[in-house]
Amino acid sequence: QSVVTQSPSASGTPGQRVTISCSGSSSNIGTKYVSWYQQLPGTAPKLLVYRTNQRPSGVPDRFSGSKSGTSASLAISGLRSEDEGDYYCAAWDDSLSGIVFGTGTKVTVL
Amino acid sequence: EVQLVESGGGLVQPGGSLRLSCAASGFTFSSYWMHWVRQVPGKGLEWVSHISDDGSRTNYADSVGGRFTISRDNAKNTLYLQMNSLRAEDTAVYYCARDLGGWNDFWGQGTLVTVSS
Numbered sequence: 001q002s003v004v005t006q007s008p009s010a011s012g013t014p015g016q017r018v019t020i021s022c023s024g025s026s027s028n029i030g031t032k033y034v035s036w037y038q039q040l041p042g043t044a045p046k047l048l049v050y051r052t053n054q055r056p057s058g059v060p061d062r063f064s065g066s067k068s069g070t071s072a073s074l075a076i077s078g079l080r081s082e083d084e085g086d087y088y089c090a091a092w093d094d095s096l097s098g099i100v101f102g103t104g105t106k107v108t109v110l
Numbered sequence: 111e112v113q114l115v116e117s118g119g120g121l122v123q124p125g126g127s128l129r130l131s132c133a134a135s136g137f138t139f140s141s142y143w144m145h146w147v148r149q150v151p152g153k154g155l156e157w158v159s160h161i162s163d164d165g166s167r168t169n170y171a172d173s174v175g176g177r178f179t180i181s182r183d184n185a186k187n188t189l190y191l192q193m194n195s196l197r198a199e200d201t202a203v204y205y206c207a208r209d210l211g212g213w214n215d216f217w218g219q220g221t222l223v224t225v226s227s
Contacts, residue, residue: 035213037155044205044217045147045155056215088155092212097169099145099212101155 004028004102006089011108012079020105022072022089028100030070032091036063037101040085048087049074076107084109112136112216114206119221126196126225132189132206132218140164140184143209146191148202149220156202159191160209174200196225 004024012018024030036049047056049065052072062078072089089102118130132144146158159170159180168180179192189206203222207214 033212037214039155044219045207045214046217047213047215050210050213050215090155090213096157096171098160098171099147099157099214101147101157104154 003093004089004091004100006087006102006105008103009106009108011110013110014079014081016079017075017077018079018107020074020076020087020089020107022074022102024070024072024089024091024100024102026070027095028070028091028093029067029072029089031094034065034067034072035090036065036074037088037090038083038085039088040082045088079109081109083107112208114208114216114218116204116206116218116221119204119223121224121226122196123227124197124225127192127194128196128223130191130193130204130206130221130223132191134187134189134206134208137208139182139187144180144182144189145207145209145214146180146189147205147207147214147217148200149205150202158204161189193223196223198225201225 033051037045038048039045052067053065064075087105093100113135115133145160161168161180177195181190203220205220206218208216
C-alpha cells in the first residue's frame, strides 16, 4: 500500500480543466521534487512533469504541476479525449530510499 | 533515440526463479542510475529496486528485499533483475526505467511475469 494517496478518479468534458491531487508526507512530497506520469491504456508510463512543475520536451503546456506542503497537484486544461488514462504522482522517499508512487487517478473524458 | 527493451518474463512456479533483462540503447548507459518498477495488471505502480550508474549502490523495496537482486553490465548496456523465491504476489508487468534525478524519464514497454502453479 502506497504512502502517497491520490483521488481514485477525475472526469470532465472536452475543453474543461481537471485537477488531480496527490497527498504525501514530509519524507517524500514535503521535501522532494514531485513527478507525474501518464499511462494510457495498454502502454508504459510516460513522464509528464518533473521537478514538480517542469515539462519534458514534447509535453503540451496544458499539463501543469504544483506543490504546497505535503500535497501536489496536476492540472490538465483544455481536456482532450486522448488524455483519458491513468495518472500517477511520484517522489523520492527518504524512509524508503527509493521512489514512492501515488495510488493513481483514472481520468475520464465525458 | 533512447530505447529500453525488457525481456525474460514468463510463467514460473511459486518458489522458482527468473532473470529479467533490460537492453538499453540511444544514450550513455553507464552514466545513469536505473530502476525496476512493477505493476500488477489493473493496479498501480510499485517501485522495486534501483542501482547506481557504476553498480556500486543498490536498494530494494521491502516486498522484494532478500529475494531480488538488481545488477548491470555497462559493457553490454544491460540492466538485470534476478528474482528468486517467487510468490504469486510478484505477478506483474516489470518495467525498467532510466533515472534523471529521482524521476524516470524513459521507460521500457514492460515484460509480464506470472507466478502460478
